[in-house]
Amino acid sequence: IPLKSQLLNEAYIFIHQCYEELNKSEDDLKNRLSEVNQQILLSGTYKHTSEELEYGAKVAWRNSVRCIGRLFWDSLHVIDQRQLDTHEQIYNVLVKHIEYATNKGKVRPTITVFSPNNVRVWNHQLIRYAGYETDEGNMGDPDSIQFTKKCIELGWEPKYGRFDVLPLVIELNGETKLFELPDEIILEVNIQPPTIKSFDELKLKWYAVPIISNMSLEIGGITYSAAPFNGWYMGTEIGARNLADDFRYNLLPEIADAMELDTSNRSMLWRDRALLELNTAVLHSFKASGVTIVDHHTAAEQFKRFEQKEKRIGRPITGKWSWLIPPLTPAATHIFHNQYDEQELTPNYFYQKKPF
Numbered sequence: 001i002p003l004k005s006q007l008l009n010e011a012y013i014f015i016h017q018c019y020e021e022l023n024k025s026e027d028d029l030k031n032r033l034s035e036v037n038q039q040i041l042l043s044g045t046y047k048h049t050s051e052e053l054e055y056g057a058k059v060a061w062r063n064s065v066r067c068i069g070r071l072f073w074d075s076l077h078v079i080d081q082r083q084l085d086t087h088e089q090i091y092n093v094l095v096k097h098i099e100y101a102t103n104k105g106k107v108r109p110t111i112t113v114f115s116p117n118n119v120r121v122w123n124h125q126l127i128r129y130a131g132y133e134t135d136e137g138n139m140g141d142p143d144s145i146q147f148t149k150k151c152i153e154l155g156w157e158p159k160y161g162r163f164d165v166l167p168l169v170i171e172l173n174g175e176t177k178l179f180e181l182p183d184e185i186i187l188e189v190n191i192q193p194p195t196i197k198s199f200d201e202l203k204l205k206w207y208a209v210p211i212i213s214n215m216s217l218e219i220g221g222i223t224y225s226a227a228p229f230n231g232w233y234m235g236t237e238i239g240a241r242n243l244a245d246d247f248r249y250n251l252l253p254e255i256a257d258a259m260e261l262d263t264s265n266r267s268m269l270w271r272d273r274a275l276l277e278l279n280t281a282v283l284h285s286f287k288a289s290g291v292t293i294v295d296h297h298t299a300a301e302q303f304k305r306f307e308q309k310e311k312r313i314g315r316p317i318t319g320k321w322s323w324l325i326p327p328l329t330p331a332a333t334h335i336f337h338n339q340y341d342e343q344e345l346t347p348n349y350f351y352q353k354k355p356f
């Protein structure tokens, strides 16, 4: 086929890779290639079959170089919602995604794919806490301050709490609408340590399911700009970053006080002791609540199995070392002592320009 455009080229490569890996016949491949060629020459684009979409979304996960959780790439639940064309339908399907993925705590890795190019979800994650800048300092999640301001501009009523779940902001064909999430679909875990009782006054909690909604899914030259996907948490994301970073909830000083540590002397490693206590509390609390979570040692072990499996099959292993090593005790994992090819193959998930 004279490759008249970049899209033809990328479509060609994807269909070949997909039909090869799915063991399709030569006839199927030939027929599909000429069909795709026709669609592109006639309309300038082409439509994936549901099978191609499912394969593409799974392989995009397998190609995500920053992800430690890729062992389970083939078990992704792919929900094809490319036919929806109103804000309300999209909102209802996002609520269904949250319920299906949460599954009362037995988290199911899931992605919902909307029509390419004309849908955007403005949220970073479907469930995330608001952040506020007040005269007395910050309240809530500082990472959400800018988006929270946007929601207030769009008519959202701020509650100025520490853990206010943000509304969904859905853009369709250039029109943006705001939707509140019903409390009952948001599963949260109260975080208390297995040891220290004084933690309780800190009244800590976090939401159960991380659902990334601001990245695009690129398959064979087609960009799905709204394709929210979730897995389950690795404990350090909550305990070593979201609740610990001094530009996030910055809780280590309070944790250290609750542990009656001497915080006047750094070389006593009080920050490290507080981190350990907080991270064991996160893992313990999620497990006690029956919510899926993985510790960073187990996750690294699973990633090692992923590497071994990919090697056996003869596929390249790609990874981004600085993201794959966990923020807590990284040198205790094999990842720390390895090097990885950072090449970003497609299909893949990519950052996209902010819609606001």
Ligand code: HEM
Residues within 6 Å of the ligand: 057, 061, 064, 066, 067, 068, 069, 070, 072, 076, 109, 110, 111, 229, 230, 231, 232, 233, 234, 237, 294, 299, 323, 349
């Ligand atoms: C099943 C459990 C999973 C676990 C435990 C897991 C774990 C992680 C962790 C810890 C990160 C780094 C996040 C950060 O430091 O902010 C990450 C990144 C990533 N994961 Fe996974 N993941 C899982 C499933 C998935 C799924 C289902 C997808 C997509 C279908 C996915 C795609 C990605 C992508 C694209 C990134 C990079 C995000 C960025 O660049 O900001 N992961 N994963």
Ligand SMILES: N=C(Nc1cccc(CNC[C@@H]2CCCN2)c1)c1cccs1
Residues within 6 Å of the ligand: 210, 211, 212, 229, 230, 231, 232, 233, 234, 237
């Ligand atoms: N466990 C998860 N964690 C995760 C995965 C991808 C992206 C993120 C959020 N990353 C952005 C934050 C903020 C800056 C650096 N980390 C979290 C998953 C979320 C969705 C699928 S798995």
